[in-house]
Amino acid sequence: xxxxxxxxxxxxxxxxxxxxxxxxxxxxxxxxxxxxxxxxxxxxxxxxxxxxxxxxxxxxxxxxxxxxxxxxxxxxxxxxxxxxxxxxxxxxxxxxxxxxxxxxxxxxxxxxxxxxxxxxxxxxxxxxxxxxxxxxxxxxxxxxxxxxxxxxxxxxxxxxxxxxxxxxxxxxxxxxxxxxxxxxxxxxxxxxxxxxxxxxxxxxxxxxxxxxxxxxxxxxxxxxxxxxxxxxxxxxxxxxxxxxxxxxxxxxxxxxxxxxxxxxxxxxxxxxxxxxxxxxxxxxxxxxxxxxxxxxxxxxxxxxxxxxxxxxxxxxxxxxxxxxxxxxxxx
Amino acid sequence: xxxxxxxxxxxxxxxxxxxxxxxxxxxxxxxxxxxxxxxxxxxxxxxxxxxxxxxxxxxxxxxxxxxxxxxxxxxxxxxxxxxxxxxxxxxxxxxxxxxxxxxxxxxxxxxxxxxxxxxxxxxxxxxxxxxxxxxxxxxxxxxxxxxxxxxxxxxxxxxxxxxxxxxxxxxxxxxxxxxxxxxxxxxxxxxxxxxxxxxxxxxxxxxxxxxxxxxxxxxxxxxxxxxxxxxxxxxxxxxxxxxxxxxxxxxxxxxxxxxxxxxxxx
Ligand code: SF4
Numbered sequence: 001x002x003x004x005x006x007x008x009x010x011x012x013x014x015x016x017x018x019x020x021x022x023x024x025x026x027x028x029x030x031x032x033x034x035x036x037x038x039x040x041x042x043x044x045x046x047x048x049x050x051x052x053x054x055x056x057x058x059x060x061x062x063x064x065x066x067x068x069x070x071x072x073x074x075x076x077x078x079x080x081x082x083x084x085x086x087x088x089x090x091x092x093x094x095x096x097x098x099x100x101x102x103x104x105x106x107x108x109x110x111x112x113x114x115x116x117x118x119x120x121x122x123x124x125x126x127x128x129x130x131x132x133x134x135x136x137x138x139x140x141x142x143x144x145x146x147x148x149x150x151x152x153x154x155x156x157x158x159x160x161x162x163x164x165x166x167x168x169x170x171x172x173x174x175x176x177x178x179x180x181x182x183x184x185x186x187x188x189x190x191x192x193x194x195x196x197x198x199x200x201x202x203x204x205x206x207x208x209x210x211x212x213x214x215x216x217x218x219x220x221x222x223x224x225x226x227x228x229x230x231x232x233x234x235x236x237x238x239x240x241x242x243x244x245x246x247x248x249x250x251x252x253x254x255x256x257x258x259x260x261x262x263x264x265x266x267x268x269x270x271x272x273x274x275x276x277x278x279x280x281x282x283x284x285x286x287x288x289x290x291x292x293x294x295x296x297x298x299x300x301x302x303x304x305x306x307x308x309x310x311x312x313x314x315x316x317x318x319x320x321x322x323x324x325x326x327x328x329x330x331x
Numbered sequence: 332x333x334x335x336x337x338x339x340x341x342x343x344x345x346x347x348x349x350x351x352x353x354x355x356x357x358x359x360x361x362x363x364x365x366x367x368x369x370x371x372x373x374x375x376x377x378x379x380x381x382x383x384x385x386x387x388x389x390x391x392x393x394x395x396x397x398x399x400x401x402x403x404x405x406x407x408x409x410x411x412x413x414x415x416x417x418x419x420x421x422x423x424x425x426x427x428x429x430x431x432x433x434x435x436x437x438x439x440x441x442x443x444x445x446x447x448x449x450x451x452x453x454x455x456x457x458x459x460x461x462x463x464x465x466x467x468x469x470x471x472x473x474x475x476x477x478x479x480x481x482x483x484x485x486x487x488x489x490x491x492x493x494x495x496x497x498x499x500x501x502x503x504x505x506x507x508x509x510x511x512x513x514x515x516x517x518x519x520x521x522x523x524x525x526x527x528x529x530x531x532x533x534x535x536x537x538x539x540x541x542x543x544x545x546x547x548x549x550x551x552x553x554x555x556x557x558x559x560x561x562x563x564x565x566x567x568x569x570x571x572x573x574x575x576x577x578x579x580x581x582x583x584x585x586x587x588x589x590x591x592x593x594x595x596x597x
Binding site for chain 1: 418419428430435441443472473474476478523524554555557558561562593
């Protein structure tokens with residue numbers, strides 16, 4: 001998959017690096033001193049690079065665990081995110097990473113032990129509930145066969161009942177999870193969209209049916225499942241498309257319990273939207289029908305409220321038990 | 332338009348011939364050109380290469396094409412005649428590094444390169460060596476998107492041949508032998524770039540004949556045109572009223588207004 005791999009000199013001999021490089025025997029390996037030299041260059045084009053992304057293997061020096069943006073929290077008292085990776089295998093047209101990062105290169109931070117030390121100290125610092133989100137700057141599972149993220153991080157949570165880890169994904173890479181003991185404080189949160197949207201705006205992602213099959217396998221194996229309907233996109237024929245979609249999900253998943261549902265309509269920080277529009281001036285999704293709402297580019301406020309409350313009611317009619325959290329635009 | 336910055340006429344000779352380039356500028360650097368390609372002869376050394384690249388960058392119309400530093404280089408181990416796509420350029424005296432874009436090709440090596448101030452007798456172990464690439468990278472990286480930048484070197488001497496055997500005739504011969512491989516490399520590097528249409532259909536061009544759009548305004552006009560096409564694929568152009576007194580900025584404002592009033596079909 002990768003024909004060029006850049007490796008920070010400081011991680012060149014780490015076992016995780018060696019394992020990854022062994023998978024790509026034909027790739028050209030290029031030494032670099034810091035991933036930022038490539039990833040943060042001023043002049044680069046995310047859209048062009050997305051066609052053939054390179055891989056950068058690096059060390060995350062500091063700021064490994066960060067407080068989450070306000071809207072992202074669910075029900076824990078303390079909420080943080082961490083990113084063992086930057087960027088994603090998939091190519092969702094609405095993805096804010098396109099507006100946030102200059103480069104489409106995939107970065108894997110392989111100093112897992114530093115992440116684990118930081119996680120442990122955060123967890124042990126509190127007796128309140130604490131949740132860590134791993135899918136903010138990437139898809140948590142899409143590269144799991146390469147990063148071995150789940151095998152490395154999930155066992156850390158076993159002794160701590162007050163600490164939770166959310167894996168946010170559209171992926172069907174669940175092989176590692178299926179070989180592990182399921183833990184009650186790990187949340188496998190699947191982002192789902194109607195087939196029409198998957199086909200149009202979620203390039204390279206597994207189909208809705210494939211995601212539903214992955215969810216079923218994980219649930220059968222005893223893992224906690226959460227559903228994420230974010231972004232909700234105001235497509236033509238919205239109510240028919242989404243009604244059919246929600247019914248399809250509940251028909252496939254049956255009545256067994258779901259950890260949580262979150263709902264959020266399509267929204268982007270203003271600066272990310274500006275960058276994305278520059279990359280895709282020919283993408284109707286990004287061009288019109290949006291306005292500046294609560295500091296973000298989103299659907300006009302009344303429309304947003306209408307869409308979300310319709311989705312919430314429809315879901316509650318299908319499932320009155322699972323808690324539904326609304327994630328609104330905030331600055 | 333692809334731009335090649337090269338040190339010597341002998342290195343450029345077969346490219347000029349292959350692409351039917353003609354000499355269009357004599358000073359301060361010789362420029363050989365056709366519609367799609369130009370070769371700029373910088374002279375030897377990184378300062379010359381820097382100056383020639385800066386000079387070439389003044390023509391902003393060329394910024395969408397490839398920018399290639401091509402020329403001969405030494406290497407401790409690679410066979411003479413090997414074509415190398417350079418993955419990292421390090422300036423020997425300052426230690427500064429740059430990362431040109433790399434296009435993997437089965438007949439092309441990928442390797443790092445060191446740029447020296449003068450010819451060296453002892454080849455570095457893990458990189459090729461030359462005297463120009465760092466000057467090119469220092470200038471081009473400020474202005475051009477990284478995916479457009481390539482450093483392509485042809486190995487002309489190595490530990491067994493030594494630099495003493497490098498003649499003008501050998502330079503020419505090596506380029507001649509590799510000209511089709513170079514051409515293939517360039518074609519596949521170009522494929523990576525071809526996302527955005529860079530010009531308007533003739534009918535639109537004609538509509539704005541006589542107007543002077545700056546490079547930035549042309550770019551904005553293209554973006555608006557692409558947005559319009561995405562929103563109204565059936566129509567050729569928005570129905571805006573233009574009059575003789577409209578300046579490019581007025582035209583852009585009218586277009587922007589019209590386009591924001593359209594509803595996307597999702
Ligand atoms: S799966 Fe998530 S992270 Fe990946 S491209 Fe889509 S939205 Fe972005």
